[in-house]
Amino acid sequence: MTTVGIIVEYNPLHNGHEYHFEQSKKISNADAVIAVMSGNFLQRGEPSIVNKWARTEMALHMGADLVIELPVIYSSQPAEWFAFGAISALDATGIVDHLCFGSESGELEILQTLAKKLKEEPVRFGVEVKQQLKKGINYPAAYTSAIQKILPFEKSEHMDLSQPNNTLGLHYLIAIERLNSSIQPLTITRQKAGYHQQEVTDQRIASATAIRKLIFEKQNQSYFSQYMPNYTYEVLQREFQSGRGPIDWECLKDQLLYKLLSITPTECSHYFEVTEGLENRLKQTLPELHSDSSFSVTKLLDLLKTKRYTRTKLQRTLLRILLNHYKTDITIDKLKKGTPYLRVLGFSDKGQHLLKKMKKTSKVPIITKVNKNHTSLLEMDIRATSIYSLSYQNPSAKEMFQDYYQPPLILKQ
Amino acid sequence: MTTVGIIVEYNPLHNGHEYHFEQSKKISNADAVIAVMSGNFLQRGEPSIVNKWARTEMALHMGADLVIELPVIYSSQPAEWFAFGAISALDATGIVDHLCFGSESGELEILQTLAKKLKEEPVRFGVEVKQQLKKGINYPAAYTSAIQKILPFEKSEHMDLSQPNNTLGLHYLIAIERLNSSIQPLTITRQKAGYHQQEVTDQRIASATAIRKLIFEKQNQSYFSQYMPNYTYEVLQREFQSGRGPIDWECLKDQLLYKLLSITPTECSHYFEVTEGLENRLKQTLPELHSDSSFSVTKLLDLLKTKRYTRTKLQRTLLRILLNHYKTDITIDKLKKGTPYLRVLGFSDKGQHLLKKMKKTSKVPIITKVNKNHTSLLEMDIRATSIYSLSYQNPSAKEMFQDYYQPPLILKQ
Structure with missing residues (x-):
């Protein structure tokens, strides 16, 4: 095959x-x-x-x-x-x-x-x-x-x-x-x-x-x-x-704002992607948001943007702060190792055969069910899911912890 | 006098x-x-x-x-x-x-x-x-x-x-x-x-x-x-x-929930008041919140409460996590020194005379205007104000950074 x-x-x-x-x-x-x-x-x-x-x-x-x-x-x-x-x-x-x-x-x-x-x-x-x-x-x-x-x-x-x-x-x-x-x-x-x-x-x-x-x-x-x-x-x-979308950055603005307000510049500098004094630029920029209007991520990005920092770079930075990913969580050494597991989200009938084959060929563990002794990288995926679920209009605990019990989706052909 | x-x-x-x-x-x-x-x-x-x-x-x-x-x-x-x-x-x-x-x-x-x-x-x-x-x-x-x-x-x-x-x-x-x-x-x-x-x-x-x-x-x-x-x-x-009250814990539940979901048990254990494995109890308790109902701080407290942990102890713990106060921020050595500044919130005519006298007698700096070179403890008060303002129905940037420019209130008699 x-x-x-x-x-x-x-x-x-x-x-x-x-x-x-x-x-x-x-x-x-x-x-x-x-x-x-x-x-x-x-x-x-x-x-x-x-x-x-x-x-x-x-x-x-x-x-x-x-x-x-x-x-x-x-x-x-x-x-x-x-x-x-x-x-x-x-x-x-x-x-x-x-x-x-x-x-x-x-x-x-x-x-x-x-x-x-x-x-x-x-x-x-x-x-x-x-x-x-x-x-x-x-x-x-x-x-x-x-x-x-x-x-x-x-x-x-x-x-x-x-x-x-x-x-x-x-x-x-x-x-x-x-x-x-x-x-x-x-x-x-x-x-x-x-x-x-x-x-x-x-x-x-x-x-x-x-x-x-x-x-x-x-x-x-x-x-x-x-x-x-x-x-x-x-x-x-x-x-x-079902109130689970459409999701964009604005759906997580309350969480981001709280996070940015709660951390010191020193702590901010420990987050992945926060480079070249961006922590100070962030802390100084927040009070510039005008008093008569409400906070939005778009406005913050507009204020932060410079020739040097592209919107994408800034979005990635804000995301790492939101997801609580520190520089020590994402080191070059960890990245260089490649993904240490294969988390299966879904498969077809043919995919089931592939999975059977992979039991012998795969170089890393295949994860179809999350158990409690997961690696720290998988833990980061799980936390990311929890945080993502807070963007829903009506987040329920079911969705916050979906990664723990959601089996792979199976499509019968 | x-x-x-x-x-x-x-x-x-x-x-x-x-x-x-x-x-x-x-x-x-x-x-x-x-x-x-x-x-x-x-x-x-x-x-x-x-x-x-x-x-x-x-x-x-x-x-x-x-x-x-x-x-x-x-x-x-x-x-x-x-x-x-x-x-x-x-x-x-x-x-x-x-x-x-x-x-x-x-x-x-x-x-x-x-x-x-x-x-x-x-x-x-x-x-x-x-x-x-x-x-x-x-x-x-x-x-x-x-x-x-x-x-x-x-x-x-x-x-x-x-x-x-x-x-x-x-x-x-x-x-x-x-x-x-x-x-x-x-x-x-x-x-x-x-x-x-x-x-x-x-x-x-x-x-x-x-x-x-x-x-x-x-x-x-x-x-x-x-x-x-x-x-x-x-x-x-x-x-x-004006949409600035009445405030209770439930008005900050979204921020608390996000914070609890975003941290690992290890990180949680670094927060002030988190003692005796409470970090694990917290992480285990969150998924117990039922899927069909929305999150509330009251429900979380009910689930966390034991003979040993009083509601007050738990509230203080959650508060330190929300305010991002680490054990290293609030050490016994720092506490033992007493407050290192006197932040003036308001005064009467007579109070103005007291302040004049205090310029000579006070053992620590008197703060009537927050400038940028404040101590780390005052920084914690300022961040606490920012976070508190997120509890308002319509938080504005004015209120988030009120501590920076709000002069003491003066009541003329």
């Missing part, structure tokens, strides 16, 4: 994702698909629009055979560690033959050349990034410039690394190199809607960002249903009607 | 407090009254029904000349440190001649004998308390038994130390001894309503506890107005109408 791995967020799952899914199966000639999916908190430092169980349901309906949770220490990271965590999970299964990822360029060979170069010359690259940062530009821009210096000119013309999926793809390839993984990469050129594209420009395809915008603007719901499969629409409707 | 010091919470100020105030002036023959008042969080580990500024207003209307805030590290403590903090503040002014406190017994001589004995034999007393605790009884009961063993029998008959104001009074006297203070103590027998008494039994006098109960039960407001001076009633009405 040939198995292809994909790395996803499904926030929410839409027609573009279906296209990617079908193409992945086709070009890899795979019989089964394993999806590594972010839990409740995503790469850009945001909560997902509906929780991980609802998004797992969508993935299973589409045809994914096994959905594994990307631990929260990796899920809200810049491309490098997000990619490393996800590839380490696919690699740990011991049964993934191919990785298939979308990229704006679709040029696997250039990305692979670059990945090898970066793996060989990490120090030179690091120095180059630092030099670019000194110019006062933000990290993504410095990163792109540094890569363009290292990559031979004629190739870099064809590779725009300011495109997020090119960068992610590059880091998947670097991770495969670093892990000496036998996974064979494949890429699909992304169609139509750019990752961050805010506006809808097509009858059937829109980016997840654009879809979320439509949802939060509470336009006529049939207006966004055309961009997603029917099962996504139905899961979303059910979740929204 | 003879000055009498009083130690108060005014939660809210009622007719019984007026009686105590008048008697204090009378028996001490004082011209001026200095009140040391708890800020927004009180001795039993609860938020005050309205904030410290509103309660200062009440105190000034009654005739207090100077209101000084008891720092939060002392204000939510068992009798020993609550008393020590408050006496250290009165002593630090350098101008307080008398202390006048209410007690159930009214027997100053017995309390003084006992205070001396406890000061002389702290080790024997400590051992005795520990032995009593081993019987499985709670701390207040063990404390009372230990004292009864040390006090000569014929005297202990007249001194019921399970009465909270006898115990507080005793600790005021011990603090005076420990600080070698020149303050002369006086006591007034408390009239009619016991401290914790829940029910109203008189036409004009009711305990603050009973009054708060009437307020929260939202009975006809004229029903509670008879137990308080008119100015209290008016201040309460204004605060309630």
